[in-house]
Amino acid sequence: MFRISVILGCFLLLGCKEEDTAPEEIIRGLKVYTVAATENANIRRFPAVLEPSELTSLSFEVGGALEAIDLSVGQRITKGEVIARLDETSLALQVETARAAVAQSEAAARNAAETSARQAELFERGSTTRVAADDAKAAAEQAAAVLVQSQKSLEVAQENLSKSVLTAHMDGIINTVEVTSFANLSAGTPVATLYPADSFEVLFSVNFDTVSQLVVGKRAEIRLADRPDIAVAAVISEIGSRADAVSSFPIVLELTEGNPLLKAGMAVEASFELPLPEAEGFVVPLSAVLKDGRGNSNMSGTEEVSRAAVYLFDSDSGTVVRREISVAGIRENSILVIDGLEAGDLVASAGVSFLKDGQKVNLLTEEEN
Numbered sequence: 001m002f003r004i005s006v007i008l009g010c011f012l013l014l015g016c017k018e019e020d021t022a023p024e025e026i027i028r029g030l031k032v033y034t035v036a037a038t039e040n041a042n043i044r045r046f047p048a049v050l051e052p053s054e055l056t057s058l059s060f061e062v063g064g065a066l067e068a069i070d071l072s073v074g075q076r077i078t079k080g081e082v083i084a085r086l087d088e089t090s091l092a093l094q095v096e097t098a099r100a101a102v103a104q105s106e107a108a109a110r111n112a113a114e115t116s117a118r119q120a121e122l123f124e125r126g127s128t129t130r131v132a133a134d135d136a137k138a139a140a141e142q143a144a145a146v147l148v149q150s151q152k153s154l155e156v157a158q159e160n161l162s163k164s165v166l167t168a169h170m171d172g173i174i175n176t177v178e179v180t181s182f183a184n185l186s187a188g189t190p191v192a193t194l195y196p197a198d199s200f201e202v203l204f205s206v207n208f209d210t211v212s213q214l215v216v217g218k219r220a221e222i223r224l225a226d227r228p229d230i231a232v233a234a235v236i237s238e239i240g241s242r243a244d245a246v247s248s249f250p251i252v253l254e255l256t257e258g259n260p261l262l263k264a265g266m267a268v269e270a271s272f273e274l275p276l277p278e279a280e281g282f283v284v285p286l287s288a289v290l291k292d293g294r295g296n297s298n299m300s301g302t303e304e305v306s307r308a309a310v311y312l313f314d315s316d317s318g319t320v321v322r323r324e325i326s327v328a329g330i331r332e333n334s335i336l337v338i339d340g341l342e343a344g345d346l347v348a349s350a351g352v353s354f355l356k357d358g359q360k361v362n363l364l365t366e367e368e369n
Contacts, residue, residue: 030320030361032313033349035341037283042329042336043271046251048204050222050266052195053254055175058083058168062160063186064090066179071192075174084179084191086164095161098154105147112136112143172196175264198258202234202270205248213274214239220253225267232257234270281328281336284310285349289335290322308335311348311355313363320348322357 064086071083119136122128175193179185202222206214220234233256240250253270255262290309306327311320325340341347346363348355355361 027360027362028351028354029364030313030348030355031350031364032346033285033288035282035284035343035345035347042274042281043331044206044210044274044329045269045271046204046206047225048202048253048268048270050200050262050264050268051203052175052264053199053201055193055195056169056172057190058166058192058194059188059190060084060086060166060185061163061187062086062091063189064164064184066181066183066185066191068181069177069179069191071174071177073174073177076197077168077172077174077194079168079171081168083166083168085166086185088161088164091157091161091164095154095157098150098157102147102150102154105143105150109140109143109147112140116140166191168194170194170196173264195264200255200258200262200264201237202253202255202268203250204270205250208247208249210274211239211249211251214251214272218272220270220272222253222255223269223271224261225269227261228269230259230261232259232262236272281338282341282343283331283334284337284341284347286330286333286335288347288349288352289327290352310341311352311357313346313348313361315346315363317360318362319358319360320355 067085067087069084077083116133116136116139119128119133123130123133172194173196175195177192178190179192185191214236216236216239218236220236221231222234223231234253235256236251237254238250238252242249288310290311307324308327309322309324312323313319314321323340325337328336328338330336
C-alpha cells in the first residue's frame with residue numbers, strides 16, 4: 001500500500017511539472033521577395049479557336065451525274081489537282097448535237113447566200129422584181145444569223161464539257177466533303193470545302209475597355225492549348241466596331257508565321273500587351289498572394305484592376321504585416337501590382353497560407369532562400 005502511494009505521488013509531481021512548463025513559441029523562417037522590378041505593360045490572354053483565313057466552297061458550274069469520288073476530310077490537295085468529275089456522256093452528246101446544228105446552219109447559210117446573189121443579178125438584168133431580190137437577201141442574212149447562233153451554242157457545249165472536271169484553285173486541305181459518289185448534281189451544288197494549309201486566323205471577343213486600347217496591326221502571340229510551348233506571332237487584322245453581344249467586340253488576329261502542327265479547329269490562347277492603368281507596376285511572385293477570401297482577389301484577368309493582399313516583413317518588429325494591394329493582371333508566374341507596394345519592400349513569397357498578421361518570423365538569408 002505504501003509503494004502504491006509513492007508511485008501515485010511521483011505521477012502527480014510529474015504532471016504538475018509539465019503543467020508549469022509553457023510550450024516554446026515556434027518562430028517560422030520567412031522566405032521573401034524584394035520588390036524592385038517594374039513593368040509598364042500587362043499581358044492579356046483570351047481563349048480562342050484557330051480558324052482558316054479562307055474557306056472556299058468548290059462546286060461545278062454545270063449539272064450532271066457525279067463519278068466515283070475519293071475525298072476525305074483533312075486530305076492535302078495541290079493546286080490543279082482533280083477534286084471530282086462529272087459523267088461526260090450527256091455533255092459530250094450536247095457537243096455533238098451542237099456541232100451537227102452548226103453544219104446544218106452552214107449549209108443553209110451557204111444556200112441562202114447563193115440564192116441572194118442570183119436574185120440580185122437577175123434584178124440587175126430586169127428578170128425579177130425588187131421584192132424577190134430583197135426577200136432573198138433577208139433570207140441570207142437570217143441564215144447567217146442562225147449560223148452564228150449555232151456556233152455560239154457549240155462553244156457553250158464545249159465549255160460545259162470542259163467544266164465537267166473540278167480542280168483545286170490553290171494548295172490546301174479538304175475541310176468538308178458535301179456529296180457522295182454517283183449523285184446527280186445541279187450547277188452550284190457544293191462538292192467540298194477547301195482551306196489553305198498555311199494561312200490561319202483567330203477570332204475572339206473583348207470588352208469595351210480592352211477594345212479601346214487596340215489598333216489594327218498591333219502585335220500578338222498565339223499559343224496552342226495542348227502545346228503551350230509552341231507560340232507563333234500574329235497581328236490584329238480586324239477590330240469590330242459593333243458589339244456582337246453585350247459589351248463584347250469581335251477581334252480577328254492574322255498569323256504572321258506558321259507551324260507544321262497548326263490545324264483548323266485547334267484551341268489556342270491569344271495574348272497581347274496592354275498598358276497598365278497606372279504608369280508602371282511592380283512584379284511580385286504569384287505565390288505571395290493571400291487566398292484567405294478577404295477582399296476581391298480575382299486573378300482571372302476579366303477585370304482591369306482587382307484587389308488582393310500580401311504579407312510584408314517588418315524589420316523593426318520582426319513580424320509579418322498584411323498589406324492590401326491593387327493588381328492589374330498576371331504575367332507568367334507573377335502578378336503586376338500597381339498600388340500598395342514600394343520599391344524595397346520585402347514580400348513573403350512562400351508558405352503565406354501558414355502566416356497571420358503580426359506573427360513573429362525569422363528572415364531567411366539569401367543562401368537559405
